[in-house]
Amino acid sequence: MAMVLGKPEADGLSEAVGALREWQCDGAPTQLHPGDLGWFWRFGAQATAAAVRTWSRDGRILAVGLLDEPRLLRLTIAPDARRDEEPAQQLLDDLTEPERGVLPAGRVSVEAPTGALLQDLLLEHGWHADEPWTPLSRDLTRPVKDPGLRIEVTGPGPGQVPARTAVQRAAFDRSTFTDEHWHAMAAGSPYADARCLVGYDARDNAVAAVTVWSAGPGRPGLLEPMGVHREHRGHGHGRAITVAAAAVLRELGSSSAIVCTPSANVGAVATYRSAGFRQLPATRDLYRDA
Template sequence: MAIALGKPDVDGLHEAVGVLREWQYDGAPMQLHPGDLGWFWRSGAEATAAAVRTWRREGRILAVGLLDGPRLLRLTLAPDVQRDGELARQVVDDVTEPERGVLPEGKVNIETPRGALVQDLLGEDGWNADEPWTPLRRDLTDPVPDPGVRIEVIGPEQAHVCVAVHRSAFAGSRFTDGRWHAMAAGSPYADARCLVAYDDRGNAVAAVTVWSAGPGRPGLLEPMGVHREHRRRGYGEAITLAAAAALQELGSSSALVCTPSSHVGAVATYTSAGFRQRPEVRDQFRGA
């Protein structure tokens, strides 16, 4: 049966988010999560829909991709079609030929789950491995230790607090109050929480957003940051513990995060909060 590449409208985003929820399970390779779409939603529903691609066969969505920037496609597939030859070849053709409207000419990257046939075929077609990333996972079966600082769940009235921490933590951040409200209006945020940690003087020192994929499924931290004036004081570990506890309250089976392997401080922070490193993953790229 023919496999159709598509781009959903805003209403169709809910179906894409739904299948991404279903595809999350403990033991799965690091992959696109509904929280990734949720975080992208800060650009608005229309922009998010424009950045999503789907591949269908007989009406069923088999793969979902997010253009996380014009030159990076983050792609995952339904668990039962990871090695489906027809689907893999169609995806490779679609991402390789710019006229199909997925990736442009020039240097581009694609992220696929470890072990997916798409990854093998891209390698055979001359795509190269890019810089390594480190996925980390914390099991949420047992109680999560208290973070040792005051934690608040941020609602619409306090959005500016989260935004201020984020803008300080990430150089060049374009996060704004309006973008926070756009993110919170997206369907993935129904199972999400934005948390802020405070020091003993009442300063907002760290922030994180956590995304549940539903009870019994892995949740995601995206993003986590510490205010630049309050680093190296343990607040990264504290907000990460709070994030794990929030996901546990939401029913998540585990907490996931992924960071460039070169960010050794971030890897150490997550490890100190009880996350265990998983095998490194790499995007594949073509072009100079």
């Protein structure tokens, strides 16, 4: 049976999330995580559904893509199908022909697992490697030490959500994260296995925040996003909140903690490494100019 390109409705997102959970495993190439859909869910279930694409064969999902931006598709493929010629060719056609409704004409980018046949085909068809990203991972089989920062888990109670969203906006110049966005994200199915953490200094200032996403026991968990308040940088708070994130993922049963950042962001790479994360080989998106 031929591959079928799908665009799920909001009430059908659980199948895509389930497939992403199943495909997470230690040692696999950096790939789309259920937490990536969970973080996008801050824009609401309808917007998330509109940004998701699935590719299925015989009723089984073999690939899931997220239009993180209108011209950027973050895509992963079932491990046993990454070198399969039929899905790779179907994906190539769907990604390169704008009328298929995946990517528009003009410059576009695709994130796909390293080693997937799709990457080879895109390069053969004139796509190019973009700027490098650095994935990092921390093994969670051993206990995680105290981060040295007071940590609170964000819940819907009074004052907790505003603290989480305020740190996010103060950590990222272009962030539009609001309380409404947090509640929309928390209502999504991936957030059932997620936690938002806020770190406080000795003066009770909210100085750093992170959201962690479990993919289930025995699978890698994701940090997305992590940030330090611009007025409280240079005090080790990034390292501390990252260590706290690893500890919470371990409590949730994750086998490891993973994160990915632009390689050019040397400060972020250094922060994650100082928190016990191991730097992995760089990955690159592929782009097409026209």
